[in-house]
Amino acid sequence: MTKAIRIHAHGGPEVLQWEDVPTPEPGPGEALLRHAAIGLNYIDIYFRAGLYKLPSLPATLGMEAAGTVLAIGPGVTGLAPGDRVAYATGPVGAYATERVIAADRLVKLPDAIDFTTAAAMMLQGMTVQYLLRRTHRVQPGETILVHAAAGGIGLILCQWAKHLGATVIGVVSTEAKAELARAHGATHTLIGLANLPAEVKRLTGGAMVPVVYDSVGKDSFTASLDCLAPLGLMVSYGNASGPVPPIDISLLAAKGSLFLTRPSLATYTAKRTDLLQTAEELFAVVQSGAVSIRVNQSYPLAETAAAQRAMEARQTTGSTVLLP
Ligand code: NDP
Helix, strand or coil, rough: EEEEEEEECCCCHHHHHEEEECCCCCCCCCEEEEEEEEEECCHHHHHHHHHCCCCCCECCCCCCEEEEEEEECCCCCCCCCEEEEEECCCCCCCCCCCEEEEEEHHHEECCCCCHHHHHHHHHHHHHHHHHHHHHHHEEEEEEEEEEECHHHHHHHHHHHHHHHCCCCEECCCCHHHHHHHHCCCCCCCEECCCCHHHHHHCCCCCEEEEEEEEEECCCHHHHHHEEEEEEEEEEEEECCCCCCCCCCHHHHHHHHCCCECCCCHHCCCCCCHHHHHHHHHHCCCCCCCCCCCCCEEEEHHHHHHHHHHHHHHHCCCCEEECCC
16 A cells, blocks of 8 residues: 545645555556655645646646656666656646656656756746746846746745746745845845836836746736737746736737737646656756755655645745645
8 A cells, every 4th residue: 555645625724534445466568666755836725726637636736856767667668667757747646655657757856866956946947947048038138027936936946047037026925035035046026916017117217127027817817918028928837826818919019019828837848758857957057066956844744734724825935835
């Protein structure tokens, strides 16, 4: 048997149950892993609440973990029991001491990256890689606007963007978070959404920004559009405050021939070559010291409900791991 956090129905954190489930056998193309550390991500809350659809219930939640290969199924090549690996692209099932997953979703870990760091950074760090290097290729000298700048994605994004030579304006909810974002590469910080476009205008000398990275969604969407320079790119990549309602696309013309994208890590890492290259770039910036991974909270896996409550209540900063 293995231990897992499962849900039988969508709802609040109280639906997360600590249960015994049979240890699965790896089928063709699959590997059985023993998790050493599991990453907590905001997407886990969307799946729990029902905003994102699960294939069936009951379900073990969780998208990201690091650990050791215990066994491989028929046809798996390039992977052996004992290998240190991590993953971040689902399907759900990471909130467990052991799990089976398609071997082609696994990335081998460099010796210098420990399991806790890996579980804290794979999903958030690979997301930052595609946001800064592919969705919009951030250039030295650019000023960019980043929401939730002290969060898991936020602290990685601020450091990586600074490393690329960009100036980051970070939006956060408290002065303590503002200080943390500045300590991790944000040049300017703004607290709350009030007067956001006017503040961005002031900080950019009227130029506004070429790109906004917005993970807050409903509450910030319109203000974010108003912070863009003509032909700017709105990257709406999350819904921490709720999903963005449908919009009238003529707004994009009225606000300056803007571009809008709603990207997801799953698309950007669907091909194995993209997954490996994304992970490799992440490992490189972490190993060089340009980006450090802040594991600011850790919880026993059995206490995942408390971890999710803290994340939803905006009490977490940086990354959070769950320990089996
Ligand atoms: P965070 O650690 O950033 O936590 C979410 C943060 O959002 C909070 O700390 C809070 O920061 C901010 N926030 C703003 N409004 C609210 C609200 N009403 N309720 C709760 N939080 C709010 O989480 P992650 O780093 O795990 O994820 C960040 C975002 O990125 C999420 O929206 C997630 O869905 C998205 N994401 C998208 C991916 C993609 O590929 N599209 C992949 C991975 C993550 P503050 O208090 O400073 O406002």
